[in-house]
Amino acid sequence: MPTVSMIVWNEFLNDARVLKEAQTLQAMGHQVVVHALHTPGVTEERETLASGVQVVRVARSPLWKLRKRKRLEAERNAAKKSEKTKPQSQKAAAPPPETFVRQLLKLVARLWTHAGLAIQLMRSRPDAIHAHDVNVLPTAWIAAKIARVPLVYDAHEISTDREGYKAFRGVVGWLEKKLMPRAAGTITTTDARAKFFARAYGIPRPLVLQNRPRLVKVKGSNRIREELGLVEPWPIVLYQGGLQPGRGLPRLVEAAASVLNAYFVFIGGGRQAHELHELTAKLELKERVRFIPTVALSELPSYTASADIGVQPIENTCLNHFTTDSNKLFEYVIAGLPVVASQLPEISKVVRNHDLGLLVPPGDTEALAGAIRQLVESLDLRVYYRSKAEQAAESLNWESQEQALVELYERVLPASRVAKAGR
Numbered sequence: 001m002p003t004v005s006m007i008v009w010n011e012f013l014n015d016a017r018v019l020k021e022a023q024t025l026q027a028m029g030h031q032v033v034v035h036a037l038h039t040p041g042v043t044e045e046r047e048t049l050a051s052g053v054q055v056v057r058v059a060r061s062p063l064w065k066l067r068k069r070k071r072l073e074a075e076r077n078a079a080k081k082s083e084k085t086k087p088q089s090q091k092a093a094a095p096p097p098e099t100f101v102r103q104l105l106k107l108v109a110r111l112w113t114h115a116g117l118a119i120q121l122m123r124s125r126p127d128a129i130h131a132h133d134v135n136v137l138p139t140a141w142i143a144a145k146i147a148r149v150p151l152v153y154d155a156h157e158i159s160t161d162r163e164g165y166k167a168f169r170g171v172v173g174w175l176e177k178k179l180m181p182r183a184a185g186t187i188t189t190t191d192a193r194a195k196f197f198a199r200a201y202g203i204p205r206p207l208v209l210q211n212r213p214r215l216v217k218v219k220g221s222n223r224i225r226e227e228l229g230l231v232e233p234w235p236i237v238l239y240q241g242g243l244q245p246g247r248g249l250p251r252l253v254e255a256a257a258s259v260l261n262a263y264f265v266f267i268g269g270g271r272q273a274h275e276l277h278e279l280t281a282k283l284e285l286k287e288r289v290r291f292i293p294t295v296a297l298s299e300l301p302s303y304t305a306s307a308d309i310g311v312q313p314i315e316n317t318c319l320n321h322f323t324t325d326s327n328k329l330f331e332y333v334i335a336g337l338p339v340v341a342s343q344l345p346e347i348s349k350v351v352r353n354h355d356l357g358l359l360v361p362p363g364d365t366e367a368l369a370g371a372i373r374q375l376v377e378s379l380d381l382r383v384y385y386r387s388k389a390e391q392a393a394e395s396l397n398w399e400s401q402e403q404a405l406v407e408l409y410e411r412v413l414p415a416s417r418v419a420k421a422g423r
Contacts, residue, residue, distance in 0.1 A: 061109030150184035211327035248313030338385030
């Protein structure tokens with residue numbers, strides 16, 4: 001059977017999009033191998049998932065075990081010091097400044113990892129290589145050239161104008177402009193992003209595969225209430241996903257202060273977690289604003305279905321946010337939640353077309369609080385939007401679009417190899 005080798009720059013533990021694509025191609029008769037990053041003590045170097053998808057991981061550097069042990073020791077020491085000095089100061093110590101030597105070692109480690117990924121890609125004897133996002137695109141392209149196989153590029157984001165990538169936008173743009181036209185197939189996540197890539201790099205419009213979940217029927221439960229010990233019968237307002245800058249999360253905590261008789265629950269982790277905890281304490285909202293760390297993908301639907309309202313307050317801080325439609329929006333729909341979401345083009349299109357909830361101007365705390373309050377105070381309105389979400393879930397799911405991925409691979413792979421897949 002044809003082998004499709006995918007490459008990602010993460011540990012492949014909670015990457016829902018890549019997992020769904022891998023499962024789809026595996027089910028259609030391809031052998032899929034996902035090449036990811038290995039963290040000793042956290043991930044396995046090799047494993048085979050229940051679907052038959054194989055996972056091969058490469059350590060981030062030859063000294064990763066030593067670096068990880070030193071980092072854990074430093075974190076433990078810092079935690080002990082923090083506990084001793086907590087009454088005097090709530091601020092976390094700033095990380096030590098990056099020295100030239102440390103930056104050089106990081107670069108060497110990253111190059112080592114990319115070399116390891118490229119070697120493993122070629123060892124898998126692929127019939128096609130599938131790169132997920134720009135940080136693995138050069139490695140995938142080199143491996144595809146050496147192996148003489150087609151390259152598929154899956155651009156999850158617009159990385160030339162994205163939170164945290166602004167310092168690298170020139171390099172990212174140059175890489176995509178050089179390599180994206182050379183890919184045998186291209187994929188992205190929204191119509192707006194497909195238009196951007198087509199215009200920016202002079203390529204045919206990429207295939208759009210939205211970040212929709214599989215259609216999983218999960219019965220309503222009290223999982224969040226029971227896990228957090230919530231005693232009041234108030235509605236649960238849920239945000240799930242990365243706790244990262246630009247997603248409107250401090251505004252959501254601030255909105256909670258003016259929306260009474262509701263619990264606000266955040267599920268996930270990220271760079272902004274500490275800031276959100278501090279803000280919650282400052283506003284004296286610890287009883288109503290609660291946090292659950294990142295949960296396994298297989299467990300997430302049951303958490304989502306135990307909430308009452310789903311919120312997506314992302315801000316218009318970059319083109320990448322402006323063009324997103326957000327995986328969490330679709331996760332709320334599959335779970336049957338009414339939504340409150342930012343009035344950005346792709347998000348608005350989904351919400352309005354299916355009448356899923358209320359839209360608010362991005363960055364407007366009062367409007368966000370007002371919309372949430374409206375749903376919290378009206379059971380009838382929540383019931384109405386829940387029925388609309390349940391209807392929309394029948395079409396806004398992964399299964400309704402996965403055939404397009406199969407058809408892309410039928411075009412990309414030579415006809416003789418597709419025939420071996422049993423099609």
